[in-house]
Amino acid sequence: MVMFILNCLLLLPFLIFCFLESLLKIFIPKKRKSVTGEIVLITGAGHGIGRLTAYEFAKLKCKLVLWDINKHGIEETADECRRLGAKAHAFVVDCSKREDIYSSAKKVKAEIGDVSILVNNAGVVYASDLFATQDPQIEKTFEVNVLAHFWTTKAFLPAMMKNNHGHIVTVASAAGHTTVPFLMAYCSSKFAAVGFHRALTDELAALKITGVKTSCLCPNFINTGFIKNPSTALGPTLEPEEVVNKLMEGILTEQKMIFIPFSISFLTVLERIFPEHFMAVLKQKVNVKFDAVVGYKNKGQ
Known part of the structure; x- marks a missing residue:
């Protein structure tokens, strides 16, 4: 233990250097990478x-592979992508089913080629307390929000590793860092998604795969209609266009963690260093609200 503390102290000069490096990056924006011609697969x-x-x-002239469980929705997206000048391939895929993912991935590799950018975006949310959330809903939350990331990554990562080139994007949430009442299943699944991203990042580093990048998106409430009447003192509900602009910037500049708004990142730090009682009061000040089904009273009757 003493040796570990001494070794940590020896890292102090390096810590100061890293802080200075981070400050410089604020004023010197990182160059965007080119993704023209890349095969991009987006779930959901x-x-x-x-x-x-x-x-x-x-718009960046990528070849799109589009997955969604909704046939009409995915075909509309593909049509617009083609209008924008890109090649787009639409697949009806149920991301809650492992075998559907694996069979669809096999078709993609055979008919289109090796995916080099994977955006694990598909997700489900049920705004309800533990008792009002049905067992199949809890299972589906984890199947789509977490397990699907494993199956898609296992399917497409080997080619990226072989070429030492690629990018895996995990769409998580601010709820993957801090909990919210009446989103128990969702928060749990998004904590797991953040853990997936971090573990994958470390595993690629341990394997010395330097060319495969990872990014994780963690936004606050977005105005997509999945959560009804959301509000928080952290700011207005985010518009999808704003989130996507930040996401694309994060991908193209290879950011590891993309918080929207950036103030979310401070909350994650505060939870680790401030007393529990203080954080409980601070969360009251943040004042997160939305429409939710509460079944606890009915359960007790």
């Missing part, structure tokens, strides 16, 4: 963030 691309992200990659 039939609406919301997934759809708008597809449009942005289409």
